[in-house]
Amino acid sequence: xxxxxxxxxxxxxxxxxxxxxxxxxxxxxxxxxxxxxxxxxxxxxxxxxxxxxxxxxxxxxxxxxxxxxxxxxxxxxxxxxxxxxxxxxxxxxxxxxxxxxxxxxx
Amino acid sequence: xxxxxxxxxxxxxxxxxxxxxxxxxxxxxxxxxxxxxxxxxxxxxxxxxxxxxxxxxxxxxxxxxxxxxxxxxxxxxxxxxxxxxxxxxxxxxxxxxxxxxxxxxxxxxxxxxxxxxxxx
Numbered sequence: 279x280x281x282x283x284x285x286x287x288x289x290x291x292x293x294x295x296x297x298x299x300x301x302x303x304x305x306x307x308x309x310x311x312x313x314x315x316x317x318x319x320x321x322x323x324x325x326x327x328x329x330x331x332x333x334x335x336x337x338x339x340x341x342x343x344x345x346x347x348x349x350x351x352x353x354x355x356x357x358x359x360x361x362x363x364x365x366x367x368x369x370x371x372x373x374x375x376x377x378x379x380x381x382x383x384x
Numbered sequence: 385x386x387x388x389x390x391x392x393x394x395x396x397x398x399x400x401x402x403x404x405x406x407x408x409x410x411x412x413x414x415x416x417x418x419x420x421x422x423x424x425x426x427x428x429x430x431x432x433x434x435x436x437x438x439x440x441x442x443x444x445x446x447x448x449x450x451x452x453x454x455x456x457x458x459x460x461x462x463x464x465x466x467x468x469x470x471x472x473x474x475x476x477x478x479x480x481x482x483x484x485x486x487x488x489x490x491x492x493x494x495x496x497x498x499x500x501x502x503x504x
Contacts, residue, residue: 301456304449305450305453308446308449308450309450311442312439312446314442316439318438319436322436328430328436330423331439334420337419338413338416338417341413345413348408
């Protein structure tokens with residue numbers, strides 16, 4: 279019975295208009311790479327964090343969360359990816375801000 | 385005739401009111417993505433040791449995949465296509481810089497270990 283459910287789910291994924299054969303799936307999968315790269319860099323020394331790129335990515339993820347919500351068909355995978363990336367980028371920004379604040383030398 | 389004074393007025397209205405125009409997220413989200421390229425190019429001034437391999441690998445992958453898929457969605461979004469092509473190119477160049485720097489580090493290490501051996 280469990281196997282039947284797995285087969286049914288897979289069939290749905292395979293034939294769905296937003297399934298694994300479509301761009302609506304693989305585009306967001308590619309964008310998860312950015313979020314996961316941010317996660318992999320979690321312990322990178324803050325002086326090596328690019329303030330400009332991190333800010334650009336943070337704003338980019340806010341905009342694409344809205345885009346994922348409004349696009350037809352609504353893309354929850356893209357929404358999740360960018361919500362996650364938003365948190366990761368804000369974390370990097372906060373680390374960098376703290377580092378810059380602590381080393382300030384006016 | 386109301387306030388359409390110039391031949392450009394019609395064009396502007398078409399753009400302004402387009403379903404993927406500047407009043408919608410379909411315009412601003414891809415438009416902002418150009419900032420990732422600006423950020424990537426500004427990082428050219430940083431030493432290669434300071435740029436993230438992971439991030440640039442991810443950006444290069446997303447650039448190439450979304451370039452193709454921007455042409456496969458409805459409606460075809462050439463703004464999204466163009467920005468992703470440039471994301472791929474700029475992060476690809478950063479990847480080249482990182483690998484070149486890594487080669488240089490390896491060569492330096494090899495050199496250092498040779499001189500150490502000589503000193504023994």
